[in-house]
Amino acid sequence: MIWLRNLLFIAICCVAVSAVIGGLVVPQRPPQVAEIAHSLGPVERNEIQAVAVRVDEQFHETWTEAGLEPAPAADDLALIRRISLGLTGTVPSLEEIRVFEARPEEERLSWWLSKTFADRRYGDFVAERLRRAYVGVENGPFLIYRGRRFLTWLSDQLMENRPYDQLTRELIAENGLWTDTPAVNFVTATIDQDGTKRPDPVKLAGRVTRAFLATRIDCVQCHNDNLGGDLKQQDFHELASFFREAENSFVGIRDNGKATYEYQYLYSEETTTVPSQVPFNQHLLKDAATERERLANWVTHPENRPFARAIVNRMWAITTGKPLVTPVDSIPLEGSFETGEYPPGLEPLADDFIAHGFDLQRLIRVIVATEAFQRDSQADFEITAEHEDAWAAYPVTRLRPEQIIGAIQQAAALKTLDAESHILTQLVNFGEHNDFLRRYGDAGEDEFAEQGGTIPQRLLMMNGKLVKERTENNIVRNAATHISQLSPNDPTRVEIAYLTVLTRRPSQEESDYFVARLEDPSLGRRQHVEDLIWALLNSSEFAWNH
Amino acid sequence: MPTKHSHHAGCGGADHFSRRTLLKAAGGLPWLTPLAAQLAAAAEADKSGAPAKSVIVLWMQGGPSQLETFDPHPGTMIGGDTKRISTSSSGVEISDLMPSTAEIMNRVALLRGVTSKEGDHERATYNMKTGYRPDPTLIHPSIGAVMCHELSSAGVEIPRHVSIFPNQWPGHGGFLGNKYDAFKTYDPLGDLPDLPRRVGDERFAQRRKDLDILERTFTRNRRSDLEKNRTLHLATIDKAITMMDSEQIKAFNIEDASQSLRDDFGDTPFGRGCLCAVQLIETGVRCVEVTLGGWDTHANNHQLQSNRIAELDPAFSALIRLLEERDLLKSTVVLCGGEFGRTPKINPAAGRDHWPHGFSVALAGGGIRGGALLGETDPEGEKVTADLTDAVGIADIHATIYQSLGINFHHMYDTPIGRPMAISDGKPIASILA
Numbered sequence: 001m002i003w004l005r006n007l008l009f010i011a012i013c014c015v016a017v018s019a020v021i022g023g024l025v026v027p028q029r030p031p032q033v034a035e036i037a038h039s040l041g042p043v044e045r046n047e048i049q050a051v052a053v054r055v056d057e058q059f060h061e062t063w064t065e066a067g068l069e070p071a072p073a074a075d076d077l078a079l080i081r082r083i084s085l086g087l088t089g090t091v092p093s094l095e096e097i098r099v100f101e102a103r104p105e106e107e108r109l110s111w112w113l114s115k116t117f118a119d120r121r122y123g124d125f126v127a128e129r130l131r132r133a134y135v136g137v138e139n140g141p142f143l144i145y146r147g148r149r150f151l152t153w154l155s156d157q158l159m160e161n162r163p164y165d166q167l168t169r170e171l172i173a174e175n176g177l178w179t180d181t182p183a184v185n186f187v188t189a190t191i192d193q194d195g196t197k198r199p200d201p202v203k204l205a206g207r208v209t210r211a212f213l214a215t216r217i218d219c220v221q222c223h224n225d226n227l228g229g230d231l232k233q234q235d236f237h238e239l240a241s242f243f244r245e246a247e248n249s250f251v252g253i254r255d256n257g258k259a260t261y262e263y264q265y266l267y268s269e270e271t272t273t274v275p276s277q278v279p280f281n282q283h284l285l286k287d288a289a290t291e292r293e294r295l296a297n298w299v300t301h302p303e304n305r306p307f308a309r310a311i312v313n314r315m316w317a318i319t320t321g322k323p324l325v326t327p328v329d330s331i332p333l334e335g336s337f338e339t340g341e342y343p344p345g346l347e348p349l350a351d352d353f354i355a356h357g358f359d360l361q362r363l364i365r366v367i368v369a370t371e372a373f374q375r376d377s378q379a380d381f382e383i384t385a386e387h388e389d390a391w392a393a394y395p396v397t398r399l400r401p402e403q404i405i406g407a408i409q410q411a412a413a414l415k416t417l418d419a420e421s422h423i424l425t426q427l428v429n430f431g432e433h434n435d436f437l438r439r440y441g442d443a444g445e446d447e448f449a450e451q452g453g454t455i456p457q458r459l460l461m462m463n464g465k466l467v468k469e470r471t472e473n474n475i476v477r478n479a480a481t482h483i484s485q486l487s488p489n490d491p492t493r494v495e496i497a498y499l500t501v502l503t504r505r506p507s508q509e510e511s512d513y514f515v516a517r518l519e520d521p522s523l524g525r526r527q528h529v530e531d532l533i534w535a536l537l538n539s540s541e542f543a544w545n546h
Numbered sequence: 547m548p549t550k551h552s553h554h555a556g557c558g559g560a561d562h563f564s565r566r567t568l569l570k571a572a573g574g575l576p577w578l579t580p581l582a583a584q585l586a587a588a589a590e591a592d593k594s595g596a597p598a599k600s601v602i603v604l605w606m607q608g609g610p611s612q613l614e615t616f617d618p619h620p621g622t623m624i625g626g627d628t629k630r631i632s633t634s635s636s637g638v639e640i641s642d643l644m645p646s647t648a649e650i651m652n653r654v655a656l657l658r659g660v661t662s663k664e665g666d667h668e669r670a671t672y673n674m675k676t677g678y679r680p681d682p683t684l685i686h687p688s689i690g691a692v693m694c695h696e697l698s699s700a701g702v703e704i705p706r707h708v709s710i711f712p713n714q715w716p717g718h719g720g721f722l723g724n725k726y727d728a729f730k731t732y733d734p735l736g737d738l739p740d741l742p743r744r745v746g747d748e749r750f751a752q753r754r755k756d757l758d759i760l761e762r763t764f765t766r767n768r769r770s771d772l773e774k775n776r777t778l779h780l781a782t783i784d785k786a787i788t789m790m791d792s793e794q795i796k797a798f799n800i801e802d803a804s805q806s807l808r809d810d811f812g813d814t815p816f817g818r819g820c821l822c823a824v825q826l827i828e829t830g831v832r833c834v835e836v837t838l839g840g841w842d843t844h845a846n847n848h849q850l851q852s853n854r855i856a857e858l859d860p861a862f863s864a865l866i867r868l869l870e871e872r873d874l875l876k877s878t879v880v881l882c883g884g885e886f887g888r889t890p891k892i893n894p895a896a897g898r899d900h901w902p903h904g905f906s907v908a909l910a911g912g913g914i915r916g917g918a919l920l921g922e923t924d925p926e927g928e929k930v931t932a933d934l935t936d937a938v939g940i941a942d943i944h945a946t947i948y949q950s951l952g953i954n955f956h957h958m959y960d961t962p963i964g965r966p967m968a969i970s971d972g973k974p975i976a977s978i979l980a
Contacts, residue, residue, distance in 0.1 A: 138668055193666075206682050216683060216963070327962065378767035388769065396768065396776060439740075441724060444685070449962060451724045452778050455705060458786040459740040468744045513759050523749070531749070535756040540779035541764040 037115035039107035040365075048110075048362070051352045052369035058344035059372045063392050071383060071393040074376040076100070078546070080112050081503040083368060085399065085545055086319040088121035090406030093416040094479075094500045113368060117361050120419035123155035128402070129318050129447070130154055133211040133329065134171065135189040137444055144188045144248065146178045153182035164311055164358035165300035168212055172296035177252035184253040187246055198247055201261060205240035212299050214310035214331040217279065235279035237263045242276045242295035255290040280306075280333060300358075306333060308350040309342070312363065316349075317448045319367050321397035321545040328448045344391075345372060377546040396546045398451060400443045403545075405436040405466075408537060411501040412470035412479045436466055453543065461538050471530045471537075484529040490518045493529060501536035595980070597952025598912030599697070599877045601689055601833045602823045603675075604862060606854070606884035607713050608667070608841030609905075611898055613890065614851040615858075616640050616906035617658045617923055624890035624927035627848045635917035643855040646863035652917045653866050653875065654910045655978035659921020659937045661930070662886065662902040667842070670885035670902060671715045677944030677970050684961050688717035689947060690833030691726035692969055696953050702830040703792035705729030710819040711837040721961050728835065733815050734800045734822035741790055754787070797829040798822065807868070812860035820861040824868050827878055841884055845895035858882075866910055879912030879947050890927025904931025907943060909978065913950035918978040941972030949974040 040048070063070055074082075077092075080100060084092045092100070096115075103111050116122050131151055140147060157167050174183040190203040209217040217236050244261035246253055264271040276294070278285050284301040288294040299307055309331050317323035324343050325331045335341050353363050367373055372391040377383070379393060387393035399407070409429055410417055417429060439460050443451070461467055471480045479500050487493040494514045498506045506514065518528045536542060618641045619625040629642035633651035640648055640656075647654075662679075664670035669680050676686035687695070690707035699706060709716035709728035719726030731738060743750045761780055765772050773780060789795065800808065800821045811817035819836040826834050838858060843850040862882055869875040887905020888898035904923040910916065921936040931937050948955035948970055958966040 203682075210682070330963075380767060383767075383769045385769065385771075385775075393769075396772060398777075439730075441727065453782050454725050454727065455782060455786045455789060456729055456740070458782050459790070462783070462786065463740045463742060463744055463790075507763055510759060510763060514756075517756070527749075531745075531753050531756065534753055535760060538753075538757055538783070539760040539764065540773075540777045541760060543779065544777060546764075546768070 037111060037118045039103075039111035039114060045107070045110055048365050048369050051348070051366045052371075054348045054352075055345045055366065056371045058348065059370070059391060062344045062390050066386060066390060066392075068387055068390055068392040069379075069381060070371070071376045071379040071387065073371075073374050074394060075504075076108060077503050078376065079109060079368070079374060082320065082373075082394075082545060083112060083116060085403050085407070086321065087116050087126060087364070088119060088406070089125040089403050090121070090410040090417070091501075091503050093410055094414045094496065095416050097499055097503065109368060110365070113361075113365055117159075117161070120155070120159065123159040124151075125402075125406075126158050126318060127151050127154035129314075130158075132444075132447060133314065134186055134207065137442065138189075140185075140189045141191045141193045144178050144191055144193075145185055146182065147185070149179060149182045150185035158360070161359065161361045164353075164360055165302075165307075166358075168300050168307070169293075169296040172208065172212075172299065173290065173292040175252065175254050180252065187243075187253050188248065191248055199243060199253070201240035201243035201246075202237075204243045204246075205236060208295070208299065209239065210329040212310055213304075213306040214313060214325075214329050215279075215306060215333060216330045231279055233265060234274075235277075237261070237265075237274045238277040239279055239295075241274045242291045244276070245291050255292065257290070302354050305350060305354075306331065308354050308358075309346060311358075311360075312346060312349045312353055315360065315363055316345075316367055319364055320373060320395070321399075321448075322395045323448055326448070345370065394546060396544050398453065399543055399545055400447055401437050401440045402433075404440060404543060405433050407542065408436075408466060408470060409433070411533075411537065411542075414479050414482055414500060432466055436460075436464075439464070458538075461543075462534075467534065467537055471533045473526060473530075480529045480533045481526060483533075484526040490515045493518065494532065497529065497532050497536060501533060502539070502541055595913060596877070598879050598950045600827045600831065600874075600879075601693065601912075601947060601951070602820075602827065602865070602878060602880045603689070603717075603833070603835040604820065604858070604865070604880070604882040605835050605837045606841050606858070606882070607671070607837050607839040608843075608884060609670075609886045609888055609900055610841045610854065610858075610884045611843065611847060611851050611888040612658070612901075612904070612906040612923065613888065613898070614641055614643060614848065615855060616644075616656055616908060618642075619890075619923075619925045619927075622925045622927075624892070624925070626892055635919070638917070638919050641855070643852055644859045646859045650863045650866045650910075653870070654908050654916060655914045655918035655920070657907045657909065657920050657938050657943070657975070657978070658904075658923060659931045659935075660883075660887075660905050660907045660940070660943070661937050662940050665886060665900045665902050667885060667900075668715060670900075673940050674883070674885050675715070675717055676720065677941045677972060683963050684965070684967070685718070685720035686967070687720040687722045687726060688728070689944065690717040690728055690835065691719040691722050692948075692953070693832040693951065694726050695722050696969075697832055697951070702794070703788050704794045704797065704826075704829065704831065705789075706830070706832040708823075708826055708831055708834045709837070710734070710822060710834065711815065711839075712835075713837055713839055716837075717833065717835055721959070721967075728833075731798060734798055734818050736799070736801075738795060738798050741795060743790065754783075757783070794829050797825040797831070800825065807864075810860065810864040810867075812857060812864075814857045814861070816857045817861040817864070820865045821868070824865060824872070824874070827869075827874055828872060843888065843897050844893070844899055845897040847888065847892065847896060847898045862908075869911060875911040877912070879914060879950055880910040881907065881943070881947070882909075883907035890923070904937070907938075909943070909946070912947070913980050914946075915978050915980040920975065920977055938975060939972060941970055942975050943972070944970040945972035945974045946979065949979065 080092050084090055100108060100112060128151060131154060170183040171186040174181050176184055178185050178188050187199045187204065190200040191198065192200050209215045217231055241261040244259045245255040245257060247256050261274045262271045263274050276291055278298050281304050284304055285294060285298045288297055298304060313323050313325050313331060314328055317328045324346050349366060352366060356362055375391065375394045377394040377396055383393045388395040409432065417425065440457055470478060473481055483493050483496050487496060491511060494506055494511050498504060514532055518525060613619060613624065613626060614628050618628045618630045620628060620630050630639045631642045631645065631648050632639050633648040635651040638651050638656060640651065662670060662673055664673045664679060672680045675688045678686040694706045707717060707726060707728045709730050711732060712728065712730045716730055717728040769776065800818050803821060808821065811821045816836065816838045823834040823836050838854060840854050866875065866880065869878055886900055886902040889901045892898060921931065921938060923931055945955050953969065955968065955970040957969050961967050
């Protein structure tokens with residue numbers, strides 16, 4: 001019998017090994033995203049457009065009042081570059097550009113968005129942006145906080161286009177194990193392992209107000225000065241008290257109805273038991289099974305507008321690189337302190353978002369359909385900082401490190417690199433990605449803050465290993481080699497290099513210049529193409545969103 | 547931003563003679579009248595010594611054990627296997643694992659009662675490197691970033707804030723901007739990564755020229771102040787090229803140093819990093835942090851701490867000696883410490899856990915008074931130091947360093963959230979300042 005068992009064991013091993021080899025060596029080709037994605041129909045497109053028009057009315061008003069002439073419309077390639085960078089963290093591939101340009105003009109953008117939403121890179125990239133708002137970039141408490149698991153779960157929710165109010169309620173109120181119900185990592189990320197071993201109501205209150213209500217109430221945690229706002233220390237701790245019941249146990253996070261929240265207020269002699277209360281819109285607070293559920297229902301209540309405004313502002317920032325209101329997580333509850341008004345676009349976008357079931361993909365479609373999103377960043381008149389501030393011209397913003405590495409990898413590949421790429425390609429990309437980020441620097445939690453480029457970043461781009469490997473002679477992963485060998489002539493070579501790296505065609509002047517360079521006999525053709533791609537990768541046009 | 551302090555005339559070594567010395571010679575301060583005391587205080591404020599110019603942080607990531615390094619308690623319940631030896635500073639005894647350090651303790655001011663409220667590695671590291679506890683609303687700059695922001699950059703072509711062997715939390719610019727982040731570098735042997743050109747000089751120059759064509763197209767018809775006020779792209783590229791071509795980058799490499807000098811530091815990665823730190827300071831770099839990791843000894847504490855100390859001991863002492871020899875100690879503040887100490891109580895795995903309630907930090911150079919000793923810990927390991935006298939907060943260490951650098955740490959920065967923030971909210975530790 002023993003030999004039979006051994007035989008069985010060997011057979012299982014063989015099957016396992018051949019499965020792994022099969023998966024690694026034989027390319028798997030599921031249906032391509034581009035093939036299954038469909039543009040919205042004309043009726044739906046018109047509906048989105050109608051909302052965008054309402055949004056644009058406000059922008060037009062602002063432009064007229066300020067006497068700003070809006071920049072002309074950007075061309076389609078500029079628009080898909082913005083969308084890809086914002087929602088997938090990379091530039092469009094040559095392959096994608098070709099398919100895009102073959103589509104009928106009126107449905108191109110709509111199709112591009114459908115394709116984006118069906119692309120796993122959308123879920124992963126946007127999930128990472130949201131994660132930074134929800135739990136930050138810290139490693140968090142050992143074992144009981146599972147960052148990767150949380151991220152994958154968030155990505156799944158985005159791919160399913162889960163209504164955002166439901167997603168939020170789960171983050172705030174869910175019970176269970178950090179592995180089993182990944183939403184609870186929002187709570188476990190704050191557990192103080194060296195101290196109380198409990199989730200920290202103070203941290204959670206800070207996160208909830210910033211991430212979901214775009215209110216920086218954490219300033220009043222220790223004192224009553226809210227820099228012009230009228231929230232008090234008590235408001236903060238009463239909000240924190242909603243988290244008092246959350247505790248960590250062998251079955252994960254659960255609620256203990258008996259827990260109390262004690263706090264010693266500034267200038268107070270002793271600690272007091274703090275009841276739970278919300279800082280505004282108290283009439284929307286209703287009864288529920290647990291304190292956290294009460295809070296979650298209040299936060300996501302359709303009439304609690306700060307909730308919709310917060311995510312509208314954040315999605316605008318993710319899609320465009322710059323929020324409507326800066327900083328992204330601080331929108332005054334009563335509008336501008338001077339006029340009581342919100343910046344153009346915010347309220348109509350929030351209205352539509354609430355009216356249509358907190359649908360994130362619809363929100364993004366509306367954003368992309370607006371004139372504000374589609375302005376060029378150049379014009380034949382002088383563009384000023386005022387133009388950018390009012391979205392009369394598209395603001396030039398620095399790409400974040402992940403967008404830079406994503407764009408380098410894609411620019412070197414011609415073919416689209418996505419979840420359908422070969423597993424080995426994905427593994428190599430993943431390794432390169434992390435290595436590059438370590439050296440280029442991570443933007444951290446506050447990634448929409450304006451930052452300039454640094455010297456180490458420029459050194460890494462000019463002399464770094466990755467750029468070298470992606471431009472030198474290499475037939476496997478290298479656009480420069482492919483372009484030099486496969487293009488019929490120099491003007492085409494220059495054009496393809498521009499399309500793959502900068503997502504545009506060269507101007508006549510640029511084409512003439514680089515064609516002349518390619519003809520220079522001092523270097524071989526392949527080396528010339530390598531130099532061309534190096535210059536494109538090192539340009540500010542590559543490193544900035546525009 | 548212009549430099550905030552004025553450079554006084556340098557003071558001259560052994561024959562240095564301050565008004566304070568004079569007052570002391572006159573019989574000491576106690577009998578002075580209130581008016582005279584005021585005059586003396588005024589004289590203190592106007593010291594003749596030039597402020598220090600640079601800082602070296604020997605960063606012990608993980609939390610070194612005060613009981614195995616600067617604050618041994620042999621023969622007590624908490625003492626473990628560590629013995630005590632006397633040092634060149636009378637009355638100061640440190641661990642027998644640090645014989646070389648013992649010889650330079652007369653140049654070192656020892657703080658034995660440092661306390662903080664942060665017991666988590668990341669939060670405590672942030673606290674120690676910035677002087678502020680983590681705050682969800684903004685990121686404070688580290689010492690090196692503040693120095694680069696406040697002090698002149700004249701004549702320096704390489705980054706002025708450097709982290710050697712950075713772990714995941716090197717010094718950062720925080721709200722001052724990422725251009726103040728520490729430049730990260732590793733074992734100072736061979737070329738710096740990303741510094742050498744990947745192609746010949748001529749071809750590189752041609753590439754740089756090609757870039758101008760692209761920049762011309764990009765800036766045309768866009769914001770007129772795009773390069774100047776927003777991207778600074780070409781300016782940063784040209785600064786990077788200046789650095790690539792600079793003779794000063796030799797400071798990042800210690801291969802030209804004699805083997806005997808390298809041996810003095812203990813020819814370990816950390817020792818080489820410390821030697822490199824001296825070369826960098828000599829070249830005009832403002833702040834160098836050299837990280838030595840592996841101090842998080844939750845098990846087998848004595849053995850693991852001893853291994854770390856074997857690297858630290860020669861490097862720290864050789865660093866102080868070399869700075870002194872090259873006449874840099876007066877102008878360089880050296881800090882040796884980690885994010886917290888370790889529990890007096892030894893756990894069942896023969897380890898020590900995190901202990902922010904009374905741990906040691908060593909300071910030297912700059913305006914720091916060598917041989918000074920401040921604070922003590924409970925030999926029973928019961929009482930936390932905050933309840934004892936002479937406890938020192940993290941912010942106070944920062945204020946002390948800024949004071950010796952002549953940086954007005956009361957200066958308020960405008961932060962992105964609109965809340966003014968002092969460079970440091972601590973109080974200089976008067977008793978360890980010269």
